[in-house]
Amino acid sequence: MNEIAQRFDRLKKHIAALETHHSRPAGCVTLLAVSKKQSAGTVRSAFDAGVRLFGENYLQEARDKILQLHDLPIEWHFIGQLQSNKTRGVAEHFAWVHSVSSLKQTERLNDQRPDHLPPLNICLQVNLRPGDNRGGAEQCNLAAIADACVRLPRLRLRGLMSLPVLTDNPTQQRDAFHQLHQCYLALKAQGFPLDTLSAGTTHDYEAAIAEGSTMVRIGTALFGPR
Numbered sequence: 410m411n412e413i414a415q416r417f418d419r420l421k422k423h424i425a426a427l428e429t430h431h432s433r434p435a436g437c438v439t440l441l442a443v444s445k446k447q448s449a450g451t452v453r454s455a456f457d458a459g460v461r462l463f464g465e466n467y468l469q470e471a472r473d474k475i476l477q478l479h480d481l482p483i484e485w486h487f488i489g490q491l492q493s494n495k496t497r498g499v500a501e502h503f504a505w506v507h508s509v510s511s512l513k514q515t516e517r518l519n520d521q522r523p524d525h526l527p528p529l530n531i532c533l534q535v536n537l538r539p540g541d542n543r544g545g546a547e548q549c550n551l552a553a554i555a556d557a558c559v560r561l562p563r564l565r566l567r568g569l570m571s572l573p574v575l576t577d578n579p580t581q582q583r584d585a586f587h588q589l590h591q592c593y594l595a596l597k598a599q600g601f602p603l604d605t606l607s608a609g610t611t612h613d614y615e616a617a618i619a620e621g622s623t624m625v626r627i628g629t630a631l632f633g634p635r
């Protein structure tokens with residue numbers, strides 16, 4: 410087995426053990442392999458090891474890889490910052506976007522999603538800390554954006570996402586993911602049909618799984634340092 414296959418195997422086992430440990434249903438956490446800055450050849454090795462979901466941050470880089478790997482049934486997720494001039498490329502090349510944070514972005518993605526593709530799966534990015542400038546909608550705006558999303562026919566609202574808090578302290582990591590999970594439950598209670606909580610990276614996926622994550626976005630622990 411090559412190194413990526415070994416790491417993938419270890420990650421799957423660790424995620425399964427964490428599901429059990431934190432009383433989560435078996436298989437409820439999906440692994441999204443974050444392949445930014447990895448070559449198309451490396452993505453292909455990960456595919457050969459059994460990885461099917463890949464996350465990319467930079468449109469140009471991603472588009473090149475997607476073209477080179479079009480022979481593989483990969484599900485591509487856009488997880489990077491979504492500038493307005495990037496929405497078209499994202500709508501044309503990806504199955505999911507995790508970083509939607511405004512009404513305007515929902516409208517553009519809906520208008521630009523090609524008719525021959527299924528609706529684009531959407532996670533709203535939440536800004537959990539006022540003053541954090543890494544993007545995301547404020548909590549008070551989430552319901553309005555979710556509402557717009559469910560009314561747009563070329564989009565399918567799936568859930569919420571947040572970036573990791575910049576801390577090694579497991580309690581602080583869990584506090585942030587707990588807050589995100591509360592937002593998620595509040596929207597579900599309002600009737601939004603959510604099934605995805607995109608939370609946790611190499612750095613903090615254990616805390617995220619403890620607090621309800623259903624999709625961990627893992628780069629370094631699978632591919633090694635970038």
Ligand SMILES: *Cc1c(COP(=O)(O)O)cnc(C)c1O
Pocket residue numbers: 443445466488489572609610611612626627628629630
């Ligand atoms: C790069 C990135 C990740 C993966 O980070 P690792 O620490 O390498 O696991 C996850 N989510 C987002 C939004 C990223 O940009």
